[in-house]
Amino acid sequence: xxxxxxxxxWITVWAIVASFFHYTLPQVDIVRVTDTYESxxxxxxxxxxxxxxxIGPDGNELARDVFFIQTRRAKxxxxxxxxxxxxxxxxxYFKFDTSNLQAEASDLASTAxxxxxxxxxxxxxxxxxxxxxxxxxxxRAVDGPDAAKGIPWLNIIILTTLAALVYGIWVRWxxxxxxxxxxxxxxxxxxxxxxxxxxxxxFGSWRKKP
Amino acid sequence: MAGLIRLMVIGFIVLSVIYxxxxxxxxxxxxxxxxxxxxxxxxxxxxxAYLEEGLKEYDKSLRRKLILSVYVIPLILVSVVIxxxxxx
Numbered sequence: 001x002x003x004x005x006x007x008x009x010w011i012t013v014w015a016i017v018a019s020f021f022h023y024t025l026p027q028v029d030i031v032r033v034t035d036t037y038e039s040x041x042x043x044x045x046x047x048x049x050x051x052x053x054x055i056g057p058d059g060n061e062l063a064r065d066v067f068f069i070q071t072r073r074a075k076x077x078x079x080x081x082x083x084x085x086x087x088x089x090x091x092x093y094f095k096f097d098t099s100n101l102q103a104e105a106s107d108l109a110s111t112a113x114x115x116x117x118x119x120x121x122x123x124x125x126x127x128x129x130x131x132x133x134x135x136x137x138x139x140r141a142v143d144g145p146d147a148a149k150g151i152p153w154l155n156i157i158i159l160t161t162l163a164a165l166v167y168g169i170w171v172r173w174x175x176x177x178x179x180x181x182x183x184x185x186x187x188x189x190x191x192x193x194x195x196x197x198x199x200x201x202x203f204g205s206w207r208k209k210p
Numbered sequence: 211m212a213g214l215i216r217l218m219v220i221g222f223i224v225l226s227v228i229y230x231x232x233x234x235x236x237x238x239x240x241x242x243x244x245x246x247x248x249x250x251x252x253x254x255x256x257x258x259a260y261l262e263e264g265l266k267e268y269d270k271s272l273r274r275k276l277i278l279s280v281y282v283i284p285l286i287l288v289s290v291v292i293x294x295x296x297x298x
Contacts, residue, residue: 052213088213094288097296137295172235 024091025158026121026137028149031071031079033109033118033139036102041066049124049132051084067102069136074117074145081122082133091123093137105139117142119149221284229280236277240268 042063043050050066067083083102086095095101110116119142124134244264248257255263268274 088217092288092291093295094292095295096292100296 021159023125024123025155026093026123026152028152029071029079029120029122030074030117030142030145030147030149031120032074032112032115032145033069033071033105033120034078034111035070035109036083036106037068037070038065039068040064046130046132049127049130050082051086051135052089067098068133069102069105069120069139071120072112079126080133081120081136082124083136086135093123095135095137101136101138105136108139108141115145117145117147119147225281225284229277232277232280233274236274237265237268241265 040063041050069081069083071079071081073079083098083105084095085098086093088094105118105120108116108118118139120139121137122134123137125132126134241261241264244261245257247264248255248260253260
């Protein structure tokens with residue numbers, strides 16, 4: 001029972017960690033931009049998956065116009081990206097060039113008859129039920145639908161550094177616990193055992209009259 | 211602009227916490243090493259005097275000043291990311 005609980009706990013923790021990185025770290029898609037548009041959005045639910053409202057020039061307006069990039073991916077399905085500033089907030093892409101990116105994307109638009117492929121870097125998820133869209137970071141023209149996406153050096157560096165950092169802290173914490181906390185807990189347990197021994201001994205002296 | 215201020219304030223607080231923790235940790239590591247040295251070398255000084263002298267030297271050392279890179283590195287990283295995202 002306890003092991004079941006422990007497993008559930010750790011699987012949940014790791015699932016949260018993994019989905020956090022899957023959402024936040026950049027990924028590259030090879031796509032064909034079919035169109036770009038702008039739409040009035042007033043995200044009231046799942047606001048976590050949209051840029052904060054105060055990124056734009058007017059921080060008080062909740063509803064705002066959001067750029068979108070419509071694409072068909074090289075593997076065949078369609079994908080719609082939102083194109084929003086992240087500003088100084090999370091995730092730390094520090095993206096301020098949304099309008100420029102929209103102009104580039106519009107410039108690279110093509111038809112199915114005369115396809116032109118681009119690599120679009122983005123983070124985030126598309127979910128139809130929650131109406132959330134991945135956020136495009138950059139576009140660049142590539143040769144064709146089979147173009148290489150490149151090795152994700154940034155993701156490798158970030159994940160390796162974080163893993164090393166967490167491991168380093170964990171090892172030191174364990175060492176600290178072993179040398180400072182465990183002996184005290186043991187001493188307390190010993191004291192407690194002595195005390196209970198003494199008390200029961202005293203009671204014993206009561207009961208057993210010689 | 212409010213975003214920038216928020217980032218700077220929160221960043222400063224978080225980095226300061228890291229800085230203080232790292233400083234204390236680094237100093238305690240140095241203290242442990244000095245103590246081990248004292249036991250090995252058996253100098254004429256008392257342990258306390260030996261530690262005090264060693265830590266005074268540590269306070270002046272480059273290693274301690276390098277901990278300031280806790281503030282510098284994120285600043286450089288942010289600048290690089292801003293350049294790469296918007297201008298590269």
